Amino acid sequence: MGATQRILQAVATRYRWSDFVLDLDSYRLERAGVALTLEPKAFNLLVLLLGRPGHVFTKQEIFEALWPETAVTDHALTRVVAQLRRVLGDDVRQVRYLETVPTRGYRWIHPVEIGDAPEVAEVSAEPVPIVPPARRPFMPGLGAAAVLGLVAVMTLAWAQRNAPAAALGTNDRSAAAASVSWPVQLTTHGGLDLNPAFSPNGDGVAFVSDRSGSLEIYVRGFGGTGVDTPLTSDGGHNAQPAWSPDGRRIAFHSYRRGGIWVMPARGGTPRQVAATGSRPAWSPDGRRIVYQSDEHADTAPGGFSAQVGSTLWIADAESGTAQPLTRSDAPIGGHASPAWSADGRFVAFTVFEGGPNNGVWIVEPPSGAPRKLHQAPRLFESVFAPDGSALFVASGDSFITRLPFDAATGTLRGAPEVIPVPGVPGVRGLAIAPDGRRLAFAGVTLDSQIWKQPIRANGTPAGAAVALTSDTSRRNSLPVISPDSTRVAYVSARSGELPNIWMMDINGGAPLQLTADETPEHKPEWFPDGKRVAYVSERHGVNSVWAVAVNTRREEQLFNFLPNSAEPRVPGWLAELQLSPSMTRVAFSVMTPPIGRRALYVSGTDRYEPLAIGGGTASAGYPAWSRDERFIAVEVKDGGSMQAGVVDVASGALRLLTRERGQTWVRSWSPEGRRVAAAAMRDGVWSLRAIDVASGQQSEIYAAGSPRVFVRYPDWSASGEAIVFERGEMRANIWTLALSGPH
Numbered sequence: 085m086g087a088t089q090r091i092l093q094a095v096a097t098r099y100r101w102s103d104f105v106l107d108l109d110s111y112r113l114e115r116a117g118v119a120l121t122l123e124p125k126a127f128n129l130l131v132l133l134l135g136r137p138g139h140v141f142t143k144q145e146i147f148e149a150l151w152p153e154t155a156v157t158d159h160a161l162t163r164v165v166a167q168l169r170r171v172l173g174d175d176v177r178q179v180r181y182l183e184t185v186p187t188r189g190y191r192w193i194h195p196v197e198i199g200d201a202p203e204v205a206e207v208s209a210e211p212v213p214i215v216p217p218a219r220r221p222f223m224p225g226l227g228a229a230a231v232l233g234l235v236a237v238m239t240l241a242w243a244q245r246n247a248p249a250a251a252l253g254t255n256d257r258s259a260a261a262a263s264v265s266w267p268v269q270l271t272t273h274g275g276l277d278l279n280p281a282f283s284p285n286g287d288g289v290a291f292v293s294d295r296s297g298s299l300e301i302y303v304r305g306f307g308g309t310g311v312d313t314p315l316t317s318d319g320g321h322n323a324q325p326a327w328s329p330d331g332r333r334i335a336f337h338s339y340r341r342g343g344i345w346v347m348p349a350r351g352g353t354p355r356q357v358a359a360t361g362s363r364p365a366w367s368p369d370g371r372r373i374v375y376q377s378d379e380h381a382d383t384a385p386g387g388f389s390a391q392v393g394s395t396l397w398i399a400d401a402e403s404g405t406a407q408p409l410t411r412s413d414a415p416i417g418g419h420a421s422p423a424w425s426a427d428g429r430f431v432a433f434t435v436f437e438g439g440p441n442n443g444v445w446i447v448e449p450p451s452g453a454p455r456k457l458h459q460a461p462r463l464f465e466s467v468f469a470p471d472g473s474a475l476f477v478a479s480g481d482s483f484i485t486r487l488p489f490d491a492a493t494g495t496l497r498g499a500p501e502v503i504p505v506p507g508v509p510g511v512r513g514l515a516i517a518p519d520g521r522r523l524a525f526a527g528v529t530l531d532s533q534i535w536k537q538p539i540r541a542n543g544t545p546a547g548a549a550v551a552l553t554s555d556t557s558r559r560n561s562l563p564v565i566s567p568d569s570t571r572v573a574y575v576s577a578r579s580g581e582l583p584n585i586w587m588m589d590i591n592g593g594a595p596l597q598l599t600a601d602e603t604p605e606h607k608p609e610w611f612p613d614g615k616r617v618a619y620v621s622e623r624h625g626v627n628s629v630w631a632v633a634v635n636t637r638r639e640e641q642l643f644n645f646l647p648n649s650a651e652p653r654v655p656g657w658l659a660e661l662q663l664s665p666s667m668t669r670v671a672f673s674v675m676t677p678p679i680g681r682r683a684l685y686v687s688g689t690d691r692y693e694p695l696a697i698g699g700g701t702a703s704a705g706y707p708a709w710s711r712d713e714r715f716i717a718v719e720v721k722d723g724g725s726m727q728a729g730v731v732d733v734a735s736g737a738l739r740l741l742t743r744e745r746g747q748t749w750v751r752s753w754s755p756e757g758r759r760v761a762a763a764a765m766r767d768g769v770w771s772l773r774a775i776d777v778a779s780g781q782q783s784e785i786y787a788a789g790s791p792r793v794f795v796r797y798p799d800w801s802a803s804g805e806a807i808v809f810e811r812g813e814m815r816a817n818i819w820t821l822a823l824s825g826p827h
Contacts, residue, residue, distance in 0.1 A: 098199035133192040162602035276792040280524035321768030337362040339768030379724035385510035390420035392437040415441040416680035543774030552592030569803040673705035697736035717750040761798035
């Protein structure tokens with residue numbers, strides 16, 4: 085008897101709980117009538133737990149049921165548990181369904197309605213996409229628990245800069261063809277093709293490609309010739325094309341020149357409509373262009389479209405006269421990727437870094453109050469169906485979310501629907517054909533590895549950079565070098581699992597997984613003695629900071645502060661957190677109402693006494709301690725750009741180091757404290773730079789050289805001889821997906 089048969093032999097046909105239905109006759113899991121999908125092991129685990137609600141299934145019992153006569157590690161089980169929790173939307177801090185029993189196993193704790201027993205049958209072995217849960221709620225105030233808790237996890241640098249959501253693809257086309265539309269690849273360039281836009285009559289698509297070495301705009305017709313015609317060739321890193329309703333013009337954003345530009349649809353000299361901003365969208369009458377103020381250029385598969393402070397503006401397409409459409413306090417968060425409804429009544433947009441505001445919002449121009457349509461993390465670009473019946477939203481993973489829309493009232497008229505996109509790891513940028521029968525998008529893949537750059541004392545490179553990892557994980561990131569400069573701890577996220585902490589030698593040898601919990605781990609930091617690595621995690625529903633011994637892999641909880649009404653309260657919610665090198669202090673930034681700017685605080689780790697530093701007006705976050713703990717490097721929001729700054733901890737004074745358009749993301753300090761290592765984006769291309777904290781002078785450490793490559797999180801060794809960092813190389817093509825049914 086197979087494992088699946090043993091699991092199903094004595095269980096019911098149908099299970100109901102909350103708004104879920106599990107039907108074993110059809111091997112289908114639904115929520116509010118919408119089909120969800122699970123990989124086979126997670127499906128089998130759910131059946132096992134529902135068969136005996138309240139029973140504590142030990143790990144050994146689960147191993148014998150799911151992996152009979154097969155030797156597997158605890159990591160395999162925690163991965164399956166994490167997948168099941170994600171598709172159920174279960175919060176390990178406030179468990180409703182699947183409870184972890186420490187040192188024992190798992191049990192189902194929610195009441196279940198049970199139907200008749202089924203015939204024995206096999207569960208399909210076909211893996212299909214998993215839907216990530218909605219973002220967990222943020223605390224209204226910030227106490228010690230929030231300072232050192234995993235509220236930070238989803239808003240720390242990893243999560244804010246492309247933390248991957250779990251998704252699984254399918255390779256069995258015949259098995260899924262009956263219920264899933266398969267996408268069609270439109271371009272085959274080996275580099276980066278992005279930002280598709282259908283022509284108004286549906287006979288072609290404009291898109292962006294780096295095939296010339298710079299991002300330029302191309303057009304391909306649907307006549308079967310496969311010819312891509314360049315519309316721009318000026319090296320301006322031009323992106324985000326949007327076709328005017330009459331088909332005569334194309335609006336776009338230029339990374340190099342900045343702002344919104346308009347050119348003839350057949351090519352020609354562009355003119356600038358707005359000096360700043362990006363992601364333009366035309367009004368249906370062709371008279372106005374709505375755009376976001378933030379020029380944030382993170383094109384990674386999970387990169388946010390805007391940061392907090394970004395708002396929407398509407399410009400006259402001829403004169404360029406612009407008026408604000410949204411305010412930074414309504415809602416708090418970065419307003420991004422506007423999309424106009426076909427009747428011109430509504431503009432939909434997505435919100436990032438807004439805590440409970442994250443998701444899809446809608447506003448009625450010219451002065452309507454925005455209202456939330458759908459709350460969920462990691463929703464990116466959206467597009468309305470031509471008949472106004474739905475709003476389609478890109479997820480960054482292998483599915484698209486369809487929001488049923490009532491065009492008369494501007495509200496949702498049903499539950500969200502998940503549209504799988506098999507064979508495509510990540511979906512970004514959506515466009516819809518004029519007849520509403522096809523979606524176009526960029527299918528994005530990411531090769532993310534940890535690299536090492538030898539470096540001289542003056543902050544210049546001392547030879548060629550080398551890759552320390554070369555695996556196929558979804559992402560390797562946030563590397564930190566041990567105090568003796570011999571090892572590197574880092575975060576690795578593999579397909580189908582949440583991020584874990586890993587360690588390797590400084591030359592990339594002996595990779596070792598340090599954590600394997602079913603909750604995400606982030607922000608590794610070495611203890612001064614190099615024997616332990618601290619990290620932020622969420623174990624057994626408790627938000628806390630943990631440590632793992634690198635030799636024994638024994639873990640312990642360092643901080644487990646419970647909310648205390650007597651503690652000082654800081655208004656807002658936690659954005660980022662950074663432990664000091666001595667582990668005695670913590671720096672953290674808080675997203676504060678009413679406008680959502682970042683405010684910087686410092687506290688001891690033994691006693692929570694938050695002290696505001698960095699001034700009262702600048703939005704400063706992403707703290708990075710100097711080795712002597714006298715200074716903290718920060719990122720300062722400046723319009724659509726991010727500048728590097730330094731805060732004197734004793735005086736609280738903030739001083740800017742850069743004043744350039746682009747992004748400057750600080751990370752670590754040189755051993756003597758004279759320089760800060762940062763990732764910098766200028767004119768659409770990323771590099772690593774050393775910034776002199778006295779003069780602001782910059783020297784280049786590593787140049788990505790291509791718009792398809794990004795570099796992140798440079799960490800300077802204590803010996804001063806090396807910097808480790810994440811290097812990500814993206815590849816993407818333009819795809820189309822046929823829509824079934826009335827849209």
